[in-house]
Amino acid sequence: MxxxxxxxxxxxxxxxxxxxLLAACLQACLECEAxxxxxxxxxxxxxxxxxxxxxxxSLNTQCAAVCHAAASVLSTPGxxxxxxxxxxxxxxxxxxxxxxxxxxxxxxxxxxAHCGVCAESCRRCEQACQALLGxxxx
Amino acid sequence: MxxxxxxxxxxxxxxxxxxxLLAACLQACLECEAxxxxxxxxxxxxxxxxxxxxxxxSLNTQCAAVCHAAASVLSTPGxxxxxxxxxxxxxxxxxxxxxxxxxxxxxxxxxxAHCGVCAESCRRCEQACQALLGxxxx
Amino acid sequence: MxxxxxxxxxxxxxxxxxxxLLAACLQACLECEAxxxxxxxxxxxxxxxxxxxxxxxSLNTQCAAVCHAAASVLSTPGxxxxxxxxxxxxxxxxxxxxxxxxxxxxxxxxxxAHCGVCAESCRRCEQACQALLGxxxx
Amino acid sequence: MxxxxxxxxxxxxxxxxxxxLLAACLQACLECEAxxxxxxxxxxxxxxxxxxxxxxxSLNTQCAAVCHAAASVLSTPGxxxxxxxxxxxxxxxxxxxxxxxxxxxxxxxxxxAHCGVCAESCRRCEQACQALLGxxxx
Numbered sequence: 001m002x003x004x005x006x007x008x009x010x011x012x013x014x015x016x017x018x019x020x021l022l023a024a025c026l027q028a029c030l031e032c033e034a035x036x037x038x039x040x041x042x043x044x045x046x047x048x049x050x051x052x053x054x055x056x057x058s059l060n061t062q063c064a065a066v067c068h069a070a071a072s073v074l075s076t077p078g079x080x081x082x083x084x085x086x087x088x089x090x091x092x093x094x095x096x097x098x099x100x101x102x103x104x105x106x107x108x109x110x111x112x113a114h115c116g117v118c119a120e121s122c123r124r125c126e127q128a129c130q131a132l133l134g135x136x137x138x
Numbered sequence: 139m140x141x142x143x144x145x146x147x148x149x150x151x152x153x154x155x156x157x158x159l160l161a162a163c164l165q166a167c168l169e170c171e172a173x174x175x176x177x178x179x180x181x182x183x184x185x186x187x188x189x190x191x192x193x194x195x196s197l198n199t200q201c202a203a204v205c206h207a208a209a210s211v212l213s214t215p216g217x218x219x220x221x222x223x224x225x226x227x228x229x230x231x232x233x234x235x236x237x238x239x240x241x242x243x244x245x246x247x248x249x250x251a252h253c254g255v256c257a258e259s260c261r262r263c264e265q266a267c268q269a270l271l272g273x274x275x276x
Numbered sequence: 277m278x279x280x281x282x283x284x285x286x287x288x289x290x291x292x293x294x295x296x297l298l299a300a301c302l303q304a305c306l307e308c309e310a311x312x313x314x315x316x317x318x319x320x321x322x323x324x325x326x327x328x329x330x331x332x333x334s335l336n337t338q339c340a341a342v343c344h345a346a347a348s349v350l351s352t353p354g355x356x357x358x359x360x361x362x363x364x365x366x367x368x369x370x371x372x373x374x375x376x377x378x379x380x381x382x383x384x385x386x387x388x389a390h391c392g393v394c395a396e397s398c399r400r401c402e403q404a405c406q407a408l409l410g411x412x413x414x
Numbered sequence: 415m416x417x418x419x420x421x422x423x424x425x426x427x428x429x430x431x432x433x434x435l436l437a438a439c440l441q442a443c444l445e446c447e448a449x450x451x452x453x454x455x456x457x458x459x460x461x462x463x464x465x466x467x468x469x470x471x472s473l474n475t476q477c478a479a480v481c482h483a484a485a486s487v488l489s490t491p492g493x494x495x496x497x498x499x500x501x502x503x504x505x506x507x508x509x510x511x512x513x514x515x516x517x518x519x520x521x522x523x524x525x526x527a528h529c530g531v532c533a534e535s536c537r538r539c540e541q542a543c544q545a546l547l548g549x550x551x552x
Contacts, residue, residue, distance in 0.1 A: 003445055003535060007452045013459040029537055030444045037489035038421045040337075044330050044466040045427040054320050058217040061316075061337075062210070066226055067490035069207030069481070072200070075451035078459040079196040081236045088204055088228035094225040112426035121417060141307055141397060144313045149387035151321040168306045169279055175351035176283045178475075182468050183289040183354040192458050199454075199475075206344070215315035216321040249284035259279060336416070336491040342502055345483030347474070355472040363508040364480055367501035374495045 004118045013078040025073045028128035029092065032121045033067040034059040036099060039118035049110055056102050056115065067125060086136055089129045096126040099137035101115050150218040156273045159266075164212045170259045171205040174198040174237060178257035187248055190217065194240050194253065201237035204230050206261060212270075214260035224274055227267045234264040289354040297408045302350045304404035305368065306398045309343040311335040312375060315394035325386055332378050339375035342350065342368050343401060350408075353376040362412055372400045421487045428490040435546045442542035443506065446535045447481035450474040450513060453532035463524055468515050472527065477513035480506050482537060488546075500550055503543045509542040 008014055013022045014022070040060035043053040070092035073085050094124035100122035143161045146152055152160070178198035181191040208230035211223050238260035245254035284290055316336035319329040322326070346368040349361050376398035381393035393398045419437045419546040422428055454474035484506035487499050514536035521530035527528070 002225070003531065004348060004452075007449055007456075007531045008526060010531060011452065011456045011459065026448060030448055034440060034485060034489055035417060035421055036442055037486060038418075040424065041490045041492045042421075042425045044333055045425065047327070050330070051323070054326070057320055058214050058317065059219060060267035061221075062214050062218055062222055065207045065210030069203045069226075069229075071448060072203030072451060076196050076200050076455045077449055079193045080200055081197060081233075084200055084204070084207045084229070084233045084236050087232040088207075091207075091222070091229040095219075095222045097455045098219045098222050105265075111414065114421060115426060117417065119423045137425060141311060141393065142314075144392060145311055145318075145393045147315065147323065148320045148393060166312060168310055170300060172306055172347060173279060173283055174352055175348060176280075176287065177354045179354045179472065180283075180287045182471055184288065185465070186466070188464060189461070191466070195458055196455065209310060210313060213310055214317045216317045252283060255279065255283045259303060331466075331493045334490050335495060335498075337497055338490050338494055341483045341486030342498070345479045345505075348479030352472050352476050354470040356476055357473060357509075357512045360473075360476055360505070360509045363505035364483075367483075367498070367499050367505040370501040371495075371498045373499050397474070 002102050009134040011078065014076065017077050018132075021135050022074060022077060025089075025128040025132040026071055029067045029071040029074065029113045032096060032125035033064045033071065035121040036064040036067065039114050040102065042062070042114040043112075046069075046112070049112070052110065053106065056106055057064075059099045059102050060118065063095040063122065066095040070129070082136060086133060089133050093126050093129040093133070096122040096129070100126065112119075129133075139201065146215075154216065156270075157213050159270045159273050160212060160215060161256040163227075163266040163270040164209055166263040167205045167212065170234060170263035171202045171209065172206065173256050174202040177241065177252050178202070179251040181250075184250070185223065187250070190248065191244065191250075193243055195239045197240050201260065202235040204233040208267070215231040220274060224271060227271050227274075229269070231264050231267040233258040234267070238264065287354065291353065293353050296355060297404075297411050298350060299407040299408045301365075301404040302347055304401040305343045305347040305350065306319040308372060308401035309340045309347065311394050311397040312340040312343065314338070314384065315390050317377065318390040319388075322388070325388070328386065329382065329388075332382055335375045335378050336394065339398065342371040346405070347362075358412060362409060365409050365412075369402050369405040369409070372398040372405070425492065429491065432546075434548045435542075435549050436488060437489060439503075439542040439546040440485055442539040443481045443485040443488065446510060446539035447478045447485065449535040450478040450481065453517065453528050456480070456528040457526075460492055460526070463526070466524065467520065467526075471517050474504045474532065477509040477536065481507035484543070488551050490494050496550060500547060504548050506541050507543040507547070510536040510543070514540065
């Protein structure tokens with residue numbers, strides 16, 4: 001999604017934010033939100049294993065919502081509040097970690113391929129949030 | 139919105155959460171999200187004062203997104219993650235405080251009535267998040 | 277949520293919209309979104325009946341998303357596009373009807389109390405969308 | 415975002431949907447949502463031209479919300495409702511068209527580069543919705 005980088009380059013006031021880290025984090029949040037929603041729906045379609053996947057569906061749903069808020073906050077870089085951005089990135093990091101741990105277990109123990117893809121996406125988003133948080137604190 | 143309380147009373151696994159504080163916080167988040175979105179739109183319609191309200195519009199937009207995520211997380215009480223819920227409530231509290239401070243200034247200094255209503259809604263949501271957070275830590 | 281009505285009364289450009297129907301529809305969309313999300317989570321917690329409720333969870337999830345978009349569109353009454361608003365209200369009406377039909381069946385046939393509350397909320401939202409659509413066409 | 419295609423290939427019940435058109439439309443909706451939110455924020459930062467861009471900000475905000483709902487509905491392909499999906503795609507198509515027209519005018523008449531990028535993204539999303547709608551009707 002190179003379009004995000006192009007869009008940020010036209011923004012008159014991206015300000016003190018590192019545009020590369022911002023674009024990478026925004027893209028990771030968007031992807032993670034969609035992948036989590038798809039993982040919840042795929043889990044719901046696993047007739048035989050469904051009873052073992054209900055907590056996974058809950059965490060997928062929560063993680064998608066938190067990633068969406070992070071993406072929205074990152075889409076308002078012009079005059080936004082850095083303290084607020086930091087708090088939402090922290091929540092996103094926490095949600096991605098919890099969801100990744102749950103999905104990794106199902107990928108490993110039950111061979112759930114969608115959980116494996118979702119865990120990777122959550123870990124990427126966790127790292128992108130961490131990287132952007134690091135640049136905000138500096 | 140008594141319907142929320144009624145709905146929570148039918149939920150088979152609300153678990154360790156205090157249902158009254160949960161319903162109150164969920165309602166406050168829903169209201170605050172909508173009020174912030176309306177305040178952004180009202181500010182955008184203030185022809186004469188618009189240039190003084192751009193940061194308010196940004197904070198309204200961010201606060202609405204963060205409140206929405208908090209409402210979504212609170213709507214998954216069955217098997218959700220308390221650590222994740224705590225982080226999102228913390229982000230919501232932080233967003234509501236930032237938005238309330240901005241709106242209070244515009245209500246006081248420029249007589250912006252919508253900012254006054256919005257500030258009240260943000261403060262109520264901030265307090266409801268604080269109360270629920272207190273019960274989670276206990 | 278009287279606060280919505282108060283907020284709309286401070287908006288400088290609500291324009292051609294009927295403020296009472298707008299506030300009622302906005303409130304119905306917010307409530308329906310939250311109730312659908314809670315119904316999905318409650319269904320997911322119904323250990324014994326879970327396999328019969330997977331389509332209900334899908335429809336709850338879709339309906340919550342569509343109601344949220346309708347609420348967002350209605351929160352931008354100042355200079356928004358009426359054609360766009362009409363299309364989103366139509367989608368919302370369609371989602372609420374589908375979800376209500378599914379939930380009514382589970383309330384009747386399996387005694388699912390949360391589906392009963394959800395069906396009522398969906399029907400209220402369907403009617404509020406219909407009423408606002410009627411006033412837009414007039 | 416090849417990850418979406420990979421994820422859909424692991425989904426046990428994508429059913430009657432064309433997975434390629436679904437992945438393309440989902441990706442277009444996610445991108446359009448983020449680009450519209452960034453365009454609104456960029457417009458808000460255009461000190462000198464701000465007064466000419468308020469309707470653009472409103473349409474950006476509405477379009478982002480409608481695209482988000484479309485992405486959510488498309489992320490529930492397992493047991494979702496095709497009538498509901500069709501209605502939300504129709505709303506998305508309508509929102510993207512309205513927003514593209516507004517942004518194209520600002521790109522052309524005022525040289526607003528972010529509006530140019532946003533118009534392209536809206537047109538891509540409009541076409542992706544059209545293509546998926548065509549396959550659903552077939």
